[in-house]
Amino acid sequence: MAQSDGAAPEAASDESLANEGAGDPNFMTSLARGLQVLRAFSEFRRQLTIAQVSQATGMSRAAARRCLYTLQKLGYVAEDDRRFSLRPQVLALGHGYLSSTPLAVVAQPYLDSVSRTLRESCSIAILDGEDIVYICRSAETRIMSISLIVGTRLPAYCTSMGRVLLAQLPPPALEQYLSTAQLVARTGQTSTSPARLRKILAETRAQGYAMIDQELEVGLRSIAVPIRDLRGQVIASINVGAHAARVSLEEMQTRFLPALQGCAAELGQLLV
Template sequence: MKTKQMSETQPKEEFLESLANGLKVLNIFGAGAYTLTIQETAEHLDVTRAAARRLVLTLEKLGYLQQIGRQFSLTPKVLDLGYAYFSSLGLHDLMRPIMQEIAAEIGETCSLGVLDGQHIVFVAREETGRLLKLDLNVGSRLPAYAHSMGQVLLAGLDKDGLDRYFQQATLKPLTPYTYTSKTALKDLLKKVREQGYSISVSELVEGFAGVSIPVATASGEVLAGLGVSMVLGSRGQAYLEERVLPVLLAAAPRIRAAIPDRGR
């Protein structure tokens, strides 16, 4: 309907049907399809098979789709489109004062990250004057399953999204404490979802720990993860639960109030 109205109110040459159909292909995956053939794409869009072939091969050439046999599936590059949303939303600007306060109160770096396929990507960090720091920067990527921020982001996925993650995930034993069982990780993510935070100790690297909470809208849509990572040293899990976690949880209402709600 929207396409018809647009074509009626604007000169035909200002509406690119091929671009519209290319975006529709990406939306088909967003509606729950994991893979598509050229024929299925043609049927979804009600176009010829030749037209559907040009669309999917163009998206593959641009890096948004990958082909395995006759099947096409999304690649993490589609998240570049999502990063544009984060930029337009000004998520870093909204979170920066809160992140600065958290970093100052705890004395550790506070980070903001998003999920990119099987990894988290740091999109903002607020440092402290502490000499001993993790060697991580904006743009750094870490396996989601072995990091507290990744765990809150995975816990925020819907069932289809989580199923897709586990279909592709390879859970390597990075330390003796890493979750390598998909069943155990699913149970952990259920717990993280229910409690609203994740505490990770020595799962990524022995001696390193992290505490993270989801950055979510009032309706519960998880946009990013916010967390503190540190060299644990002589401090134990009790320090994370009693000193770090309360600071993050106290910030959660302010985060929800700061984020515009897109609705569902």
């Protein structure tokens, strides 16, 4: 589900967790609830009360309190005047993934080089459900109203990296996405028609890159290409974003696109 500007995706409701684990003896509802609570925090929700956690997750206040108590005992959250916040210990949960993902480990100097050459921000993301997740980033300037960092999630349908990744989905998976994704108009230029998006993704797959013009946020233009491993499988996408007032669409195609394609090719050679 696409989220509003700058917001983290809402955690699944307690009811949806019950449906997810219905009839599955191996499903640990208590663990799922704990992860729900961690996902309730975001850049815009750094401190939460028990009541706010309960509202964000859909679980009862008693369940939210027990989860927060347990997470506090384990060192993942801290309490100050009945308001809870995440502790640095949470970073260990993501570090294991990043340190074991070859692309995230080797990509940074390549991103830095592209960013310095173009004097714009450069990022790599993967597809996770209906969102893209940033796994590596080099920022020359801040180009969005929110701070984009490793771990940031954005809706795939209106981002250049997201469209590159959606374009590579098998037809059944793409149709499933188009039938369930909430295509919300983020700006006046956002494409929200499934038929229109299907056509855009077909063009993206054919031309090998995606470009958006102020569809995610007013004033933001972005261009992205796929990153393929040595077997030719698309594993991520890489983009460059810039202010629309500073960089034209033509410049993105003539100057940014070759730099991205070269970087993607180099990274692909490093991945098995």
